[in-house]
Amino acid sequence: MTQSVDVEAVAETLPEYAHPGDAGADLRSADAVTIAPGRRATVGTGVSVAIPDGFAGFVVPRSGLAAKHGITIVNAPGTIDAGYRGELRVTLLNTDLDQPYPVQVGDRIAQLILVPVAHATFVGVDELSDSARGTGGFGSTGYSDLTRGGAA
Numbered sequence: 001m002t003q004s005v006d007v008e009a010v011a012e013t014l015p016e017y018a019h020p021g022d023a024g025a026d027l028r029s030a031d032a033v034t035i036a037p038g039r040r041a042t043v044g045t046g047v048s049v050a051i052p053d054g055f056a057g058f059v060v061p062r063s064g065l066a067a068k069h070g071i072t073i074v075n076a077p078g079t080i081d082a083g084y085r086g087e088l089r090v091t092l093l094n095t096d097l098d099q100p101y102p103v104q105v106g107d108r109i110a111q112l113i114l115v116p117v118a119h120a121t122f123v124g125v126d127e128l129s130d131s132a133r134g135t136g137g138f139g140s141t142g143y144s145d146l147t148r149g150g151a152a
Contacts, residue, residue, distance in 0.1 A: 005055065005114065011047040015112050024060060024111025027088060035094040035101045040074055042091045043103055051082045051114065058113045059090055065109070070096035073110060080112070088112070 002021060009015065015025035030046030051057050057080030065071040074091040090110045094101045103109060133140070 003116075005052055007052065007114065008050040009047060010049075011045075013046065013106070015047060015049075024113045026062075026108040027059065027090065027110045027112055029103050029105055029107045029109045031103070032105050033103050035071070035092055035103065037094055037097050037100060040091055040093040041103070042089050043109055045088045045090060045109070047088045048085055049080070049088065049112075050085060051080060053082050054116060055082060055114050056080060056117045057088075058115060059088065059110050060113060062108060062111060069099075069101050070094060071101055071109075077113075 012030075013028055015027055017025050027045045027047060030044040033041045033043060035041045049057065059073065059076070059078035059080065061072045061076050072093050072095060074093045078090065080088065092101075092103070092109060
């Protein structure tokens, strides 16, 4: 069952979930702008929220915009802290190298996901405990590509 929490919002158009059980509530553009190929634009949503303590909001791209038009979010996910009360703005990036992308007022441009968060108490130590991964960073777990006969 989905956890529910009340979030106060000031907006002409409130964020809304497209389908029951969706993780992200759609954020709509309050601005009309055309994003040139390979360029970015910060777009207002006209939405301000009061995220409750113990939660954070994450602004994430819409998969349809990414797949069909190459539109993504520069700093995805964008983090909205519980104490922030300003307008939610989204920096969209047009990854298409040929086609500009027009954003109209009311277009669904991003999704807001509300997530419970824990606050860490960072404890200084001389060295960290061992783990199976250790210090393996980018690409350390390999990949699988059967067309090249590779393995993980």
